[in-house]
Amino acid sequence: MDFLIERNRFLGGIQKTLGVVEKRTTLPILNNILIETKSEQIRIVATDREIGLISYYDAEITTTGKITVPAKMLFEMVREIEGDIIGFKVMENNWVNITCGKVIYKIPGISADDFPEVLDVENVGSLKMKCGVLKNIIEKTFFAISTDEMRPNLNGVFLKVADEKVTVVATDGHRLSLVNVPLESDSGNKINIDGIIIPRKGVSEIRKLVENGDFVDICVLDSVCVIRNKNTTLRVSLIDAEYPDYIRVIPEERGVEIQLDKNQILHSLRRMGVMSTERFSGVKINVYDQRMVLTSTNPDVGEAKDEIDVSYNGDPLEAGYNVKYLIDAMDPVDGSIVSFEMRNDEGSGVIGSVDNKDYMCIVMPVKLRKD
Numbered sequence: 001m002d003f004l005i006e007r008n009r010f011l012g013g014i015q016k017t018l019g020v021v022e023k024r025t026t027l028p029i030l031n032n033i034l035i036e037t038k039s040e041q042i043r044i045v046a047t048d049r050e051i052g053l054i055s056y057y058d059a060e061i062t063t064t065g066k067i068t069v070p071a072k073m074l075f076e077m078v079r080e081i082e083g084d085i086i087g088f089k090v091m092e093n094n095w096v097n098i099t100c101g102k103v104i105y106k107i108p109g110i111s112a113d114d115f116p117e118v119l120d121v122e123n124v125g126s127l128k129m130k131c132g133v134l135k136n137i138i139e140k141t142f143f144a145i146s147t148d149e150m151r152p153n154l155n156g157v158f159l160k161v162a163d164e165k166v167t168v169v170a171t172d173g174h175r176l177s178l179v180n181v182p183l184e185s186d187s188g189n190k191i192n193i194d195g196i197i198i199p200r201k202g203v204s205e206i207r208k209l210v211e212n213g214d215f216v217d218i219c220v221l222d223s224v225c226v227i228r229n230k231n232t233t234l235r236v237s238l239i240d241a242e243y244p245d246y247i248r249v250i251p252e253e254r255g256v257e258i259q260l261d262k263n264q265i266l267h268s269l270r271r272m273g274v275m276s277t278e279r280f281s282g283v284k285i286n287v288y289d290q291r292m293v294l295t296s297t298n299p300d301v302g303e304a305k306d307e308i309d310v311s312y313n314g315d316p317l318e319a320g321y322n323v324k325y326l327i328d329a330m331d332p333v334d335g336s337i338v339s340f341e342m343r344n345d346e347g348s349g350v351i352g353s354v355d356n357k358d359y360m361c362i363v364m365p366v367k368l369r370k371d
Contacts (some may be wrong), residue, residue, distance in 0.1 A: 010057070021048065065299045251347070268294055273327065345349070
């Protein structure tokens, strides 16, 4: 096996695998990536058995073959090499020579025969989405995914496609983020997805995949979600569990809507967040006389207080929330104005955009110490 490839192209291909490659494993080969020659391209594959990534890159092939090499080591070597063209050659006993100019690396590989099989996907019915749209959906839901391993059904995002719209939900039990995006009328999408749970790590890799490009295709095959762009296929094993009934969390009655300057309220909340620790992270919000007063009191650190002007119609309001949850919910809101629907005491807060009703985040209240 022997080929030449542009350094930056090779470096980018290896870097894409680093999030997939298993870092803690009893199988050393899962620390490796598979490199295989295919016609005038190389095929790079990474997997941790739950997620598989397959990418193709143009290269000048001299002899064909396949080998696995340590992903992190290869990335660090290619990153530090100065030059335009990388030479990659497999020698006897699976040793690999990597050259560029006067630089020569020799590293041991592992036979590709021991590498778990990661299958490409044939053409099947799929959902076509703009990369920018999917990236925006992930930004509005990823923060709310639970990390509690005792509740595996919450350790991912719920995705459903029906009635010409895409619904994505994430919740950790303290907050719930919901996005509804209509399918474009000219996209040709006729596929429905009944409801799947994509694990957190898989969502993280999808986010990287849609950083660049125009469109991706999404399909579901045998408990696996497959996302493809022009030269890369990502396979993600789905969480086999039932997602909770998120509709029950949405308040049936409207609260008092307060419209806030997004930049102003985020800065104010971050000033309150300075007082936060693992034990105390609450902020008390009082709304009266066309102003909002934010107070954060932490007996271990100190006290912070801020005030901003608001416009609303209703009685005085008082409620407590986790300050980080409010920041996470407001940060991805589209536009410069945040809609913050408040309720007194035990009522949840609902955050969204004034101009775009496709997104809402529900934040459960917290009990704060009475003055």
